Amino acid sequence: MKDLSMHILDIAQNSITAGAETIEVEITENRVTDQYRIVITDNGKGMTAAYAAKVTDPYVTSRTTRKVGLGLPLLKQNAERTGGSLEVKSEPEKGTRITALFSLKNIDRPPLGDIGGTMVLLAAANLNIRFIYRHITEKDTFTFDTREVNATLEGMPISEAGVIRFLKEMIRENLQEINIAG
Amino acid sequence: MGQVKSLADLRKIKEELQGRMSLRENSNNPESLVQVKVAMATCGIASGAKQVMDFFIEEFEKRNIQAVVTQTGCMGYCFAEPTVEITLPGHSPVVYGYVDTKKADDIIEKYIKNGELVDGIIPVNYETIEKK
Numbered sequence: 001m002k003d004l005s006m007h008i009l010d011i012a013q014n015s016i017t018a019g020a021e022t023i024e025v026e027i028t029e030n031r032v033t034d035q036y037r038i039v040i041t042d043n044g045k046g047m048t049a050a051y052a053a054k055v056t057d058p059y060v061t062s063r064t065t066r067k068v069g070l071g072l073p074l075l076k077q078n079a080e081r082t083g084g085s086l087e088v089k090s091e092p093e094k095g096t097r098i099t100a101l102f103s104l105k106n107i108d109r110p111p112l113g114d115i116g117g118t119m120v121l122l123a124a125a126n127l128n129i130r131f132i133y134r135h136i137t138e139k140d141t142f143t144f145d146t147r148e149v150n151a152t153l154e155g156m157p158i159s160e161a162g163v164i165r166f167l168k169e170m171i172r173e174n175l176q177e178i179n180i181a182g
Numbered sequence: 183m184g185q186v187k188s189l190a191d192l193r194k195i196k197e198e199l200q201g202r203m204s205l206r207e208n209s210n211n212p213e214s215l216v217q218v219k220v221a222m223a224t225c226g227i228a229s230g231a232k233q234v235m236d237f238f239i240e241e242f243e244k245r246n247i248q249a250v251v252t253q254t255g256c257m258g259y260c261f262a263e264p265t266v267e268i269t270l271p272g273h274s275p276v277v278y279g280y281v282d283t284k285k286a287d288d289i290i291e292k293y294i295k296n297g298e299l300v301d302g303i304i305p306v307n308y309e310t311i312e313k314k
């Protein structure tokens with residue numbers, strides 16, 4: 001994966017597959033403590049603790065079209081390369097929380113990439129799922145919530161090209177405003 | 183720092199977008215729309231599925247084509263990612279492999295507009311598609 005937004009797209013895809021109705025992505029960065037943390041939480045079907053403990057092993061997958069699952073192992077590898085870690089917490093019928101910890105300044109940390117495009121694309125392609133994206137810097141917090149967007153749109157779908165364009169711009173400007181590391 | 187966009191601005195432009203939407207016909211009848219599904223498992227994403235999906239959304243608007251673009255999980259063709267399944271109204275789905283923006287452009291111009299098949303079709307037994 002070229003950047004963190006692609007990992008996020010991929011991990012969110014697991015949540016979609018797990019039947020989640022709400023998917024929350026939270027990024028917290030802090031230049032002083034050198035932390036860059038990504039937390040992805042869903043209310044999908046979850047996993048048993050025993051299974052969750054094993055899913056960062058590529059040979060553990062519920063997919064049937066190939067024998068290895070790569071999403072979580074790749075994210076883990078990238079996090080650990082910066083001295084960070086990956087944690088998978090899950091409960092059957094409740095949901096799953098994935099926490100990836102990176103060193104913000106480590107040169108091996110992939111850049112964030114096109115997170116606005118990623119969140120809007122997820123929202124546009126999955127109109128029935130609520131997506132929340134929160135980005136926290138030392139300066140401020142930005143929150144994007146498709147429930148609020150839908151309330152504003154009053155029935156117009158997020159997948160409308162003009163809406164997609166606007167939302168991408170809006171996220172980009174707001175992230176710039178809170179001074180994200182990129 | 184200039185004004186940063188917010189949802190209040192979205193409300194303002196909504197009417198204009200609404201006008202553009204209602205100019206288009208059929209938009210409420212999915213049966214009459216072109217359906218595009220982009221495979222977005224790990225290997226699809228890593229090989230550029232997101233750019234392809236963005237391209238379809240933008241170009242359908244520019245070229246005034248009625249279509250629904252969604253994502254699916256794995257379609258089982260890692261070797262040919264990114265893969266895209268296209269369903270024309272009244273036709274069976276067709277899966278194209280190795281789709282980049284150039285191929286996507288061909289698919290729009292030749293297959294979607296004129297029904298001509300384009301290179302790169304993956305022969306599919308639909309029973310094998312994983313319903314994710």
Ligand SMILES: Nc1ncnc2c1ncn2[C@@H]1O[C@H](COP(=O)(O)OP(=O)(O)OP(=O)(O)O)[C@@H](O)[C@H]1O
Pocket residue numbers: 014015018042044045046047055060061062063068069070071072073095096223224225256
């Ligand atoms: N959010 C989730 N909810 C429920 N189960 C999950 C979740 N995320 C991962 N899993 C389980 O963990 C397995 C491994 O996930 P991982 O993303 O590493 O691979 P994959 O999704 O199987 O394949 P790939 O990501 O390569 O397309 C999945 O097959 C699934 O069984």
Ligand code: FES
Pocket residue numbers: 065066221223224225226255256257258259260261263
């Ligand atoms: S895992 Fe590669 S196409 Fe599905």
Ligand SMILES: [Mg+2]
Pocket residue numbers: 010011013014069070071072224
């Ligand atoms: Mg996965």
